[in-house]
Amino acid sequence: MLLTVHDLAVARGGVPVLEGVSFALGPGEALILRGPNGSGKTTLLRTVAGLQPPLAGRIEAAPDAIAYAAHADGLKATLTVAENLTFWARIFGTGDIAPALAAFDLEDLADRPAGALSAGQKRRLGLARLLVTGRPVWALDEPTVSLDVASVGLFAEAVRRHLGQGGAALIATHIDLGLEARVFDVTHLKARPRASAEDEAFL
Amino acid sequence: MIALLSRDLALAVRAGGGFGLGLAFFLIVTVLVPFGVGPDTELLSRIAPGILWVGALLACLLSLDRIFALDWEDGSLDLLATAPLPLEALVSLKALAHWITTGLPLVLAAPVLGVLMSLPPEGYLWIVASLAVGTPALSVIGTFGAALTVGIKRGGLLLSLLVLPLYVPTLIFGAEVARRGAEGLATATPLALLGGVTCGTIALLPFASAAVLRINLR
Amino acid sequence: MEQRASASLWEWANPVKFLRLTEWLLPWVSWGAAICLAVGLVWGFFFTPDDFRQGSTVKIIYLHVPAALMAINIWIMMLAASLVWVIRRHHVSALAAKAAAPVGVVMTLIALVTGALWGQPMWGTWWAWDPRLTSFLILFLFYLGYVALWEAIENPDTAADLTAVLCLVGSVFALLSRYAVLFWNQGLHQGASLSLDAEENVHDVFYLPLLVCIAGFVLLFVALLLLRTRTEIRARRIKALMARERMG
Numbered sequence: 001m002l003l004t005v006h007d008l009a010v011a012r013g014g015v016p017v018l019e020g021v022s023f024a025l026g027p028g029e030a031l032i033l034r035g036p037n038g039s040g041k042t043t044l045l046r047t048v049a050g051l052q053p054p055l056a057g058r059i060e061a062a063p064d065a066i067a068y069a070a071h072a073d074g075l076k077a078t079l080t081v082a083e084n085l086t087f088w089a090r091i092f093g094t095g096d097i098a099p100a101l102a103a104f105d106l107e108d109l110a111d112r113p114a115g116a117l118s119a120g121q122k123r124r125l126g127l128a129r130l131l132v133t134g135r136p137v138w139a140l141d142e143p144t145v146s147l148d149v150a151s152v153g154l155f156a157e158a159v160r161r162h163l164g165q166g167g168a169a170l171i172a173t174h175i176d177l178g179l180e181a182r183v184f185d186v187t188h189l190k191a192r193p194r195a196s197a198e199d200e201a202f203l
Numbered sequence: 204m205i206a207l208l209s210r211d212l213a214l215a216v217r218a219g220g221g222f223g224l225g226l227a228f229f230l231i232v233t234v235l236v237p238f239g240v241g242p243d244t245e246l247l248s249r250i251a252p253g254i255l256w257v258g259a260l261l262a263c264l265l266s267l268d269r270i271f272a273l274d275w276e277d278g279s280l281d282l283l284a285t286a287p288l289p290l291e292a293l294v295s296l297k298a299l300a301h302w303i304t305t306g307l308p309l310v311l312a313a314p315v316l317g318v319l320m321s322l323p324p325e326g327y328l329w330i331v332a333s334l335a336v337g338t339p340a341l342s343v344i345g346t347f348g349a350a351l352t353v354g355i356k357r358g359g360l361l362l363s364l365l366v367l368p369l370y371v372p373t374l375i376f377g378a379e380v381a382r383r384g385a386e387g388l389a390t391a392t393p394l395a396l397l398g399g400v401t402c403g404t405i406a407l408l409p410f411a412s413a414a415v416l417r418i419n420l421r
Numbered sequence: 422m423e424q425r426a427s428a429s430l431w432e433w434a435n436p437v438k439f440l441r442l443t444e445w446l447l448p449w450v451s452w453g454a455a456i457c458l459a460v461g462l463v464w465g466f467f468f469t470p471d472d473f474r475q476g477s478t479v480k481i482i483y484l485h486v487p488a489a490l491m492a493i494n495i496w497i498m499m500l501a502a503s504l505v506w507v508i509r510r511h512h513v514s515a516l517a518a519k520a521a522a523p524v525g526v527v528m529t530l531i532a533l534v535t536g537a538l539w540g541q542p543m544w545g546t547w548w549a550w551d552p553r554l555t556s557f558l559i560l561f562l563f564y565l566g567y568v569a570l571w572e573a574i575e576n577p578d579t580a581a582d583l584t585a586v587l588c589l590v591g592s593v594f595a596l597l598s599r600y601a602v603l604f605w606n607q608g609l610h611q612g613a614s615l616s617l618d619a620e621e622n623v624h625d626v627f628y629l630p631l632l633v634c635i636a637g638f639v640l641l642f643v644a645l646l647l648l649r650t651r652t653e654i655r656a657r658r659i660k661a662l663m664a665r666e667r668m669g
Contacts, residue, residue, distance in 0.1 A: 201436055203661050
C-alpha cells in the first residue's frame, strides 16, 4: 500500500468536519473523492498532505511520498513557464522538465512569463509540477478547474500514465475523468455536530 | 536549496520584485536628515553613524513583509511546506535571500551616503564593518516577524511593531561600533557583542520562525 | 502524597473548575488589594516625613516602585503561562497570559509616567535616557507588540500559539536589550551620574509602607488577572455554546 488512512478525523478552523475516514491506495489505484461543497474534501487532502495535523486517526505513507496540488498553483508571474517548472524540479531533486512540458502541451509556451498565461494554461502548468515531483501519491484538489475539454483529456492521460507506472492518486473532483477509479463519497462521514476540539474544554 | 535561493534572487531583480526599493529608501532617509537638522557639518558628522544605522534598519524593515506574503498568496508556501525541504532550511534561505537583496546593498551603499553625512574619514571602515556584521541579524529577526504575521491581512504595520523592539540590541551594538570607529576609539567590544547577537540569532531564531510558520500553515 | 498534590494543582487548569475556584477567591483578593493599597498609600503619603534631600517628591515611590516591579513580574508571569500553554496545552494558561498583558501595559505606563514626574524636580528633566528608564520604554514596546498580535489573529488557538512563541523570543531579546542599554548608556555618559536605584533612597521609615504598597499592587494584579481571565473564559464559552447552537 502506498497510502493507508485509518479512522481519520479532520478539522477545519478547529471545527471537526469529517470523521471515520478509512481507505487504502495501492500502486496503480486512484480514488475519486466526492461530496458537496464544504463537506471537507479540501481539509482531508490538506491533512493527508501533512499540511495540518489530524484530529484523530492515522495516516500511513512513506516519508515524502505525497505530492499535493490545490487551487493555488504557486506560480510566479515574472518567471517563465520553464523557470517555474525547473524551480520545482530542483526543489524536489528531479532533473528533466521536458516530459512534464510535453504531457501538458506546454512546450510552445516554455519561454512565456507565467503571468501572461490564461487561467487554463496556468492550471496546466500547475499540474505539470506534479510530474516533476517524482512522488508516487498525488493528492489533488479540484485539478480540472478552468481546464477545457482537451486539457482535461491531457490531465486524465497524465493520471493514467502515472497509475500505469505504479503511482496512486487521490482526487477531489466533480467531473468524470474517464478513469478506472473507485469513488469515495465523504457525505456520510460528516462529523457529528459537536464543539470544536479547542472549545470542548469550555462547555 | 540553491534552487530556492536563486529563484528568490531572480524574482527580486525582475519587474515588481522590489529590488533597490530599500536602497532608494535608505538614500532618501539620509538625504532628509540634513534638511531636518540643518547643514552644520560638525553636527552631521557627529550623528552620521547613528543616522546611517537607523536608515539602514528602516530600509531593511520596508521589505520584510514580502518575505513570505507573496509565497503565501499564490500558494507556493503550502507547496514548499510539502516539499522535501525542512521549514527551518526554508526560513534560513528566505532570510539569506532577503539579506542579499536588501542588507548587502545597504552595506555597500553606506560609505557613499557617509559622504553626504560628512562622516569622518576613520568612520568609513567601521560603518561598513558594523553593517556587514549586523544586517544579517536584521534579516533573520525580520524573517521571524514575517513568519509570525504571514496569515494576517495587512499585517505590515503589525510586523513593524513586532520587529522594531527586537531590533534594539542589534541597533545599539551596531551603531556603537560605527560611532566609536568614527571617533577613533576602540571598537573590539561592541563589535564582538554585535557578532554575538548575529551568530545567536542565525543559530536559534530559524527554529522559532519555522515553528510559527508551521502554526500559520495549519 | 506529593504526586497527588501536583495532580490536583493541574486540575484547576480546567476552565470550569477555574471559574468555580476564582469565584470564591476573587472577593478576598480584591478586598485585600483595596485594603493594602489604601493603608500603604495613605501611610506613605501622609504619615512619613519628607526626605531631607528630596522633599515630599520622594513619596511618589509608593506608586513608582510597585508599578515598576509589577511591570517586570507580569511579563515573567506571561512567560511562565506561555510555557505552560506550549508544554501542557491548558487553555486557561494561554488566556491568563492574554489577560495579564494589558495590565502589564498599564503598570509599565504608570512606572514611566511616575518616573517622569519624579525626574522633573529631581533631575530638572522629564526624561533622561537613563538605562532603567530606557529598558522600561523597550519593555513597553514589547507589551504593545504582544497585545497587538493577540488582537490581530482570529483563531484563538493560533493566536495563543503565536503569542506564546513571541513571548519566549521577546523575553530573550528583552533581556538582551537590557544589557545592550546598560552598555550603550555607559558609552554615552562615561559612568552614569543619575541613579534611580530605589534602595539608595529608602530609609526604614519609608520602607514599611512601601512593602504594604507592593503587596497591594501584587494583590491588585492578581485580582485583575482573575477577573480578566474569567472574562476571557466566559467569552470562549459563549463562542463554544453559539457554535454548538449553530450545529444544533
